[in-house]
Amino acid sequence: MxxxxxxxPIGQGGFYTETFKDNDEEVFxxxxxxxxxxxxxxxxxSYLEKYYPDSTKHPKKEIDAIFVSHLHNDHINGLDWLLKNxxxxxxxxPQLTEEIILESLLYNAYLNKGSWNSTNNLILDLYGFGNxxxxxxxxxxxxxxxxxxxxxxxxxxxxxxxxxxxQESYNSGTVFxxxxxxxxxxxxxxxxxxxxxxxxxxxxxxxxxxxxxxxxSLTEIKGIFERNKQTCIDAYTNYFSGHNSYSMTLFSGxxxxxxxxxxxxxxxxxxxxxxxxxxxxxxxxFPANFxxxxxFEPNKTNLQVLKxxxxxxxxxxxxxxxxxxxxQVPHHGSRNNFNCELYDYPCxxxxxxxxxxxxxxxxxxxxxxxxxxxxxxxxxxxDPSSMQIEVYRF
Numbered sequence: 393m394x395x396x397x398x399x400x401p402i403g404q405g406g407f408y409t410e411t412f413k414d415n416d417e418e419v420f421x422x423x424x425x426x427x428x429x430x431x432x433x434x435x436x437x438s439y440l441e442k443y444y445p446d447s448t449k450h451p452k453k454e455i456d457a458i459f460v461s462h463l464h465n466d467h468i469n470g471l472d473w474l475l476k477n478x479x480x481x482x483x484x485x486p487q488l489t490e491e492i493i494l495e496s497l498l499y500n501a502y503l504n505k506g507s508w509n510s511t512n513n514l515i516l517d518l519y520g521f522g523n524x525x526x527x528x529x530x531x532x533x534x535x536x537x538x539x540x541x542x543x544x545x546x547x548x549x550x551x552x553x554x555x556x557x558x559q560e561s562y563n564s565g566t567v568f569x570x571x572x573x574x575x576x577x578x579x580x581x582x583x584x585x586x587x588x589x590x591x592x593x594x595x596x597x598x599x600x601x602x603x604x605x606x607x608x609s610l611t612e613i614k615g616i617f618e619r620n621k622q623t624c625i626d627a628y629t630n631y632f633s634g635h636n637s638y639s640m641t642l643f644s645g646x647x648x649x650x651x652x653x654x655x656x657x658x659x660x661x662x663x664x665x666x667x668x669x670x671x672x673x674x675x676x677x678f679p680a681n682f683x684x685x686x687x688f689e690p691n692k693t694n695l696q697v698l699k700x701x702x703x704x705x706x707x708x709x710x711x712x713x714x715x716x717x718x719x720q721v722p723h724h725g726s727r728n729n730f731n732c733e734l735y736d737y738p739c740x741x742x743x744x745x746x747x748x749x750x751x752x753x754x755x756x757x758x759x760x761x762x763x764x765x766x767x768x769x770x771x772x773x774x775d776p777s778s779m780q781i782e783v784y785r786f
Contacts (some may be wrong), residue, residue: 393413396782400779403428403429408424426469427471459642461685486581502629540565540583576646642683719767742772
């Protein structure tokens with residue numbers, strides 16, 4: 393069995409794929425996030441068209457699972473293309489309150505220069521507040537991962553094979569297994585940290601500022617926004633001031649500790665024949681376990697939930713936290729999302745950031761501090777030569 397993990401060069405966003413092959417035949421495909429804020433909105437779609445050539449003509453181009461970290465445009469504005477042009481079997485979404493969904497919709501409109509976009513329409517469809525235009529004639533199964541605090545007990549999480557998924561929602565920390573090689577996917581949906589302004593939640597603040605104090609449903613939000621664009625944007629910016637409130641992380645790996653042969657490509661932008669290429673560097677005894685973080689906020693509470701889940705307190709698999717050898721550095725290397733406790737194991741830290749993004753990611757202090765923790769930061773931009781490809785054989 394062979395696993396190819398790709399950190400894609402889409403700049404300020406996130407698109408990560410894992411492909412399992414058996415005898416050179418694709419047998420299992422997983423995606424974590426799919427979006428980019430770099431360049432014009434269609435740039436991510438152009439990249440996807442190249443990466444999935446003629447996907448509508450080849451039924452084997454199936455994605456077994458997509459995991460979405462959160463609903464901000466730079467992480468999901470390519471999701472609509474994937475749903476339309478590939479066969480997506482399972483779509484895992486964080487279960488969210490209407491307040492958080494509203495925040496995401498307004499944030500996306502704010503980034504889009506005050507205009508409603510197709511990504512927002514997709515969000516409303518996925519969470520049951522739209523007209524389902526984006527989901528018609530689709531066999532994709534939508535599965536929600538509950539917020540950790542909503543779990544009713546502290547018992548060990550269940551282990552579920554992808555072939556036997558039956559529920560519409562699962563607890564945070566549930567272990568989803570690809571049985572052919574005992575590979576584990578563990579999504580962890582931490583408690584969102586939505587600030588309160590003068591002890592008023594954002595939903596009530598928005599209702600008062602925009603809708604004359606009248607209750608409303610998210611089914612009406614598009615119309616409310618189009619009638620009061622600037623007022624909606626002002627309400628968002630006055631309340632949040634750039635606050636980033638939530639992100640579902642994902643552990644990808646195995647609990648078996650045999651060393652794997654690891655290849656790192658030095659000729660990434662030249663060919664697609666990686667495992668036959670003499671320009672690969674070989675590293676033995678390199679674990680393949682990875683932690684995807686999206687825009688995760690590693691504050692004390694969230695980090696404890698993450699550690700508890702991966703330290704046998706919920707999953708039933710021991711010591712997964714200590715086996716991580718690669719991590720997606722949270723929030724594109726933002727200064728505010730750095731916590732040294734997230735890097736208490738030697739690992740490679742991949743940073744998805746645009747070369748000239750307006751947020752000035754990654755922050756220099758973040759890069760220095762990651763190195764101080766004994767880890768290796770690697771920036772993946774929109775430059776094709778920055779693509780990172782890992783190949784594991786086991």
